[in-house]
Amino acid sequence: MTLIKNTFNRRSFLKASVLAGGGMMLGFNWLASCTPVNKEIPLQMPEEWFNINAFLKIGDNGVVTIMSPNPEIGQNVKTSMPMIVAEELDVEWKNVVVEQAGLDTQSFRRQVAGGSQSIRQGWQSLRRAGATARAMLVEAAAQQWQVPASELTTTDGIIHHEKSGQSIGYGAVATLAAQIPVPEEVPLKDPKDFKIIGTSRKNVDAKKIATGQPLFGLDVKKEGMLIAMIEHAPAFGMKIKSIDDAEARAMPGIKDIFTFNTKPEGIETKWSDVTAFSDLVAIVGNSTWEVMKAKKALKINWAVASKGENTENQQEALSAVLNTKAEKATRQDGNIAGAFKDAAQIIERSYTAPFLAHNTMEPMNFFAHVTADKAELEGPIQTPQALRGRVSKVLNLPEDKVSIMMTRMGGGFGRRLYGNFGVEAALISQKAQAPVKLVYTREDDMTQGVYRPAYKVTYKAGLDADGNLLGVHIKGAGIHGSPVFAHRFPAGAIDNYLVENYRVDSNISTGAWRAPRSNFIAFAEQSFLDEVAQAAGKDPIAFRLDLFDRAKNDPVGEKNDYDPERYAGVLKLVKEMSGWGNTMSGVHRGVSAYFCHNTYVAQVVDVKMNGAEPRIQKVWCAVDCGIVVNPEAALNQIEGGIVDGIGHAMYSGLTFKDGKPEQNNFNAYRLIRHSEAPLEIETQFVQNGIDPTGLGEPSLPPVSAALANAIAQATGSRIYDQPFASHMPSTSMINEQKL
């Protein structure tokens, strides 16, 4: 048991008590829908709830409501974060009801879904919330029984006094506990005593999802609500010149059409305010279909504000900066020029990636009701606090007059870090003087994105005559920034090492996309090292393990931001799991390992070729994320990242012509489908008891390289450009090489 200092203050507890009111309003059906899947006896509704702290309230019958503070985008925090609270509170999971918290920066820290950080950064505060409440309940029982609290123990929501043989449920002392001063120090469980953490618990919303109950932003419906859509310029670099809305205005169900701007002068923009289209037309009406039809009937003249870009020119611009003279190095170890001079063999390869749209299955949307003195917003947002800040500024309302309620999100992947759609909904509601739900069509969603940048990187390695790696030079370039992390592997493992990063500016908006930068650089780095290992005549896993040994035993430089032992650990595990070195008829294997978002992942991909088409037979995956909070859900995250990573590397890409995205829906933009997914995925987690790190992103980056390396084994041709499907060798080429 560890004693830890409490950082809660009394104010946040009291404030939370007020905010958390209304628990009584939850209906029985809602409770029932949150119970475990199998038909167990539904939870009995408490007659009264007692607010213990911002995270939880306890019913008089011992049922506990745990607030899930962070936005849910499919990373399963709405289940796993409350599990951590319940663990330290020491209650049975079947007696827990989970409720989504709204934005409440007084009570909760970092209500953000991003960077796979919810579990890692919430770990201590969630445990403390549960442990603090438990300590207050125990103290209440101690006072009631007139015995020292130190003589009391708890099991599954029951407090025991062994000496006197007395027991009492949490619910029976909850009213007293709510008045106990918040303890300064609380004991935390020893991880070996965990009963909930480390056991699989079903997604608390699964039943609602499987029965079509309203959960998502697009499902929000309010009294008097109108539907709004926007029309943005058809190309990046264009803006509105004039509009003729006469026909659209006369269409049935249309209430209003107007132009508006989301970036008024004099208001500073932050990173989360990225949008290339601040100059918009709003169409407001009674129903989505009516508004969609009116939107199509608008006649808008557009003016050129900046030059429309073409995909080929963008790749040329990336190549051009890579070919310019070296700028200041982002990292420099040893003497790279000397290493290349001494090398017996030089390998230089370039890798490219297209822009990617986020394509959350739920298109962007938000509800807003703005009146003279307040704004109420509700919808899918990864960064509610940033949205509140922006809405407060553009509406000129104090922040405490702007409320944000988070709905379950139909995917985020980084797109919903940028809340332009929430700001748009607020401005439309203000101007239309009505509650509105803003709805994007898929075309709106895909063509005004905050895209994964297009990238180009060049790797150059020098080997001596014995196949030893003498030096590596990496040059990276991307639209608005390079994907290369200067201090990640293989930095620290190579004596002569040079990294240069370049950015190319563009009027195309780019931003975070699931595992930012890593989503591409893992492919380039791990494909390149595979090819270098081959050139050195070494086994690709042995080659990488040698580098980790070097980084561990005699690291080059001091800023290496990875743990070589944990890195090597996942590689060794995947080697063992997959039976690396065994050959199977017609099966070709590739390996990859990568560290990002504080989690280590190594993968082996087995492919069979069906003509020129690879079919993935199996993906083997080893993960080190420390303690695994919810194992089945963790597996699901890993599998999802693998399928998503394969899909985007193989098939996806967004191209531009004169600033206009050339794909605007799923008929042209290819996403992976059922028949292209791996037949099997097997995952194992390293058991080490280290505090947990996140899983929403880390399995995605390495898999593209493992697949590319497997395809190289199968076809004899390396792939350097994404999406692979557009750059695969043809069947005839493959057959020639086989001969």
Place this chain on the structure above:
Amino acid sequence: MPVYELTINGTKRQVDVAADTPMLWVLREHLDMPGTKFGCGIGQCGACTVHLDGQAMRSCLLPVGAIQDRAITTIEGLSEDGDHPVQQAWLEHDVPQCGYCQAGQIMNAAALLKENPRPTDEEIETAMHGNLCRCGTYVRIKAAIKTASEKMA
């Protein structure tokens, strides 16, 4: 606007909307059944899948004026209390991540199993080809369909 009488989940419902209004929006907005999801509007993602006389259909491309007396089943009406074998299998395998596409996946899978109770892997892949999942839950979806198939057989 014309009034349409529709049979949805076994109940007669009336709506007063334009003839070209897709069933997707009739269900979601006019009949307060938001379980059927909007994903692409062009029949490419499958999020809006419903059953029309037992067959899986994309409701975003299905104008209300073309329905006539054919029966519509939505995710809300697939079973009485969410215990259709496909729904149960979805929970057993803890399939959903974000969950947005899953109503469409479930409706498509239920229609598949009704027509072909013991599909092969390849038949599952072919039948489910039109249902996208950006979270990448395909492997679990296939496993859940097989579980449901075993239970139904």
